[in-house]
Amino acid sequence: MQQLLRTEWLKMKDYAAFKILGILFLAGVLLSNYIGWKSVQSFNDNVSTPGISSVFRPYAFDYTWQSTSWVSGLLLIIPAMLIIILVTNEFSFKTNRQNIIDGWSRAQFINVKIVIAAIFALISTVMVIITALLFGLISGDDFSLDKFENVFYFLLKAFTYNMVGLLFSVLIRRTGFAIGIFFIYLGAENLISQLLNVWSIYLRNTKDIDLGSLGDYLPMNASDGLLSFPDNPLKSMARAAMPSDYTMLVLGFAVAYILLFIWWSRKKIMNSDL
Amino acid sequence: MTILSVDKLAKNYGAIKALKEVSFSVPKGAVFGILGPNGSGKTTLLGIVMSILKASGGTYKLFNEEPTDEHRKKIGTLLETPNFYHYLSAVQNLKITAAIKGRGEEDIERVLQMVNLLQRKNSAFSTYSLGMKQRLAIAAALLGNPDVLVFDEPTNGLDPVGIAEIRTLIKELAQQGKTIIMASHLLDEVEKVCSHVAILKQGNLVASGHVDEIFVHDDIVEISASDMIGLQSAANNLPGLLKISPIDGKLQLFFPMGTANLEQINSHCFSNGIVLNHLQVKRKSLESKFFELTNS
Numbered sequence: 001m002q003q004l005l006r007t008e009w010l011k012m013k014d015y016a017a018f019k020i021l022g023i024l025f026l027a028g029v030l031l032s033n034y035i036g037w038k039s040v041q042s043f044n045d046n047v048s049t050p051g052i053s054s055v056f057r058p059y060a061f062d063y064t065w066q067s068t069s070w071v072s073g074l075l076l077i078i079p080a081m082l083i084i085i086l087v088t089n090e091f092s093f094k095t096n097r098q099n100i101i102d103g104w105s106r107a108q109f110i111n112v113k114i115v116i117a118a119i120f121a122l123i124s125t126v127m128v129i130i131t132a133l134l135f136g137l138i139s140g141d142d143f144s145l146d147k148f149e150n151v152f153y154f155l156l157k158a159f160t161y162n163m164v165g166l167l168f169s170v171l172i173r174r175t176g177f178a179i180g181i182f183f184i185y186l187g188a189e190n191l192i193s194q195l196l197n198v199w200s201i202y203l204r205n206t207k208d209i210d211l212g213s214l215g216d217y218l219p220m221n222a223s224d225g226l227l228s229f230p231d232n233p234l235k236s237m238a239r240a241a242m243p244s245d246y247t248m249l250v251l252g253f254a255v256a257y258i259l260l261f262i263w264w265s266r267k268k269i270m271n272s273d274l
Numbered sequence: 275m276t277i278l279s280v281d282k283l284a285k286n287y288g289a290i291k292a293l294k295e296v297s298f299s300v301p302k303g304a305v306f307g308i309l310g311p312n313g314s315g316k317t318t319l320l321g322i323v324m325s326i327l328k329a330s331g332g333t334y335k336l337f338n339e340e341p342t343d344e345h346r347k348k349i350g351t352l353l354e355t356p357n358f359y360h361y362l363s364a365v366q367n368l369k370i371t372a373a374i375k376g377r378g379e380e381d382i383e384r385v386l387q388m389v390n391l392l393q394r395k396n397s398a399f400s401t402y403s404l405g406m407k408q409r410l411a412i413a414a415a416l417l418g419n420p421d422v423l424v425f426d427e428p429t430n431g432l433d434p435v436g437i438a439e440i441r442t443l444i445k446e447l448a449q450q451g452k453t454i455i456m457a458s459h460l461l462d463e464v465e466k467v468c469s470h471v472a473i474l475k476q477g478n479l480v481a482s483g484h485v486d487e488i489f490v491h492d493d494i495v496e497i498s499a500s501d502m503i504g505l506q507s508a509a510n511n512l513p514g515l516l517k518i519s520p521i522d523g524k525l526q527l528f529f530p531m532g533t534a535n536l537e538q539i540n541s542h543c544f545s546n547g548i549v550l551n552h553l554q555v556k557r558k559s560l561e562s563k564f565f566e567l568t569n570s
Contacts, residue, residue, distance in 0.1 A: 007373040007374055010370050010373060094357040097326045097357055101351045103343050105343045273327045
């Protein structure tokens with residue numbers, strides 16, 4: 001695997017899109033959380049009511065793990081797009097064929113891409129940890145690892161996004177189409193998820209059927225649903241309407257979807273003509 | 275030793291049979307031409323052997339063994355088009371090839387020299403002309419000095435000088451004892467370079483064997499006289515004659531390869547009272563031989 005990764009690195013390291021999107025994402029995590037931190041600070045500075053500022057401090061420990069993960073999660077389309085570009089490049093340059101001709105197995109070709117998707121997710125997560133620490137320490141409270149599970153949810157979400165990108169690339173093969181359909185799918189799934197969530201509330205309130213937030217069981221919303229911004233009023237309302245805790249179920253769905261995407265993209269590469 | 279043997283290899287694309295139970299084998303040290311018109315299944319066949327296409331039936335062996343990934347690492351292959359990362363230079367691309375093949379990078383300069391690309395080695399692949407891309411693909415195949423080379427239409431996109439250079443290179447490689455499998459739709463190319471040939475037509479194997487056996491051709495002599503009827507009866511008695519066929523108001527006489535004797539024909543006709551007004555050796559064109567093999 002080390003040799004495969006070294007080869008993938010040779011493909012990436014001098015690629016302008018890799019450098020630009022990589023820097024854009026890493027800087028974006030820092031910047032978007034800085035904006036979040038700064039706006040909360042200026043909000044607290046301008047509110048004279050005593051007590052508020054000590055209540056709403058999303059970047060102080062231990063909330064910083066949750067806030068940073070949630071805010072950074074909004075940027076995960078960038079590494080997913082990078083995955084799509086890198087993988088569809090192989091199809092448009094026909095280098096997927098050449099890699100096999102030169103002696104890689106099909107399994108090696110797809111496995112190393114899956115590992116790359118995981119590595120991108122890990123690097124994103126490390127960046128989130130650094131950023132969360134930074135703003136947590138600036139905020140001046142005592143270090144704490146409570147709510148650190150949100151960082152794990154972020155990792156899951158990042159891996160899901162990258163795997164959806166990889167799967168779409170393998171199925172669609174064309175860069176423009178794959179990126180377009182990725183965005184359309186994101187939008188469509190969000191819409192359907194909102195509708196399902198409304199229906200879930202309706203079911204619970206009128207029929208007394210509690211299935212949790214059904215929208216959270218969709219592929220990208222499963223890992224999305226695990227992450228929320230502290231004191232998000234909408235989420236709090238939804239949670240109030242759904243007293244049962246479905247976190248473990250949603251977590252199960254998120255992991256199951258990742259496994260499904262891995263299985264599906266491997267199957268496609270292993271069995272079809274290249 | 276047999277480098278490649280294919281046994282009843284078949285490939286279907288839906289209802290279309292691109293390859294129909296093709297069998298042949300490539301001996302070590304051969305320059306083996308796979309000849310056929312466009313769409314005859316040459317690239318499909320090599321694609322299956324290179325593991326990028328799944329066969330619908332049949333089997334193949336490499337180096338007398340069941341094929342593995344390691345076998346492909348020992349073969350330098352250019353299949354159909356030059357496939358490289360457009361944003362990388364020749365050297366960066368060849369480093370990737372070397373990494374996949376498990377070979378060192380020290381050979382890169384040598385192969386770029388062999389195909390005259392050393393001066394542009396640091397330019398991005400996307401800036402190359404078609405001919406340069408093709409030469410880079412040949413360089414990639416030569417990387418690590420493999421004993422077996424597979425070239426699919428190696429002179430595609432090259433100018434006449436480039437074509438001559440590549441043919442010379444292939445001959446040199448053959449002289450070094452390398453086994454070369456070359457697909458081409460250019461009969462002339464196959465005849466000039468190859469020792470063995472397999473001819474494909476619409477997925478069928480039409481013929482395969484040594485080039486001299488497959489491309490055996492008769493000597494053809496074209497004659498005419500003002501008395502064509504007398505000429506025909508006189509010509510019928512010519513010793514060693516295989517057949518006569520009238521074409522465009524002339525007669526074509528067929529003799530076994532290397533036996534036609536113009537002097538003898540002329541004196542034979544004259545002694546039978548016929549004065550020839552036309553006497554010419556016509557070597558059958560390779561193209562007509564090709565058409566004969568792949569059509570009628």
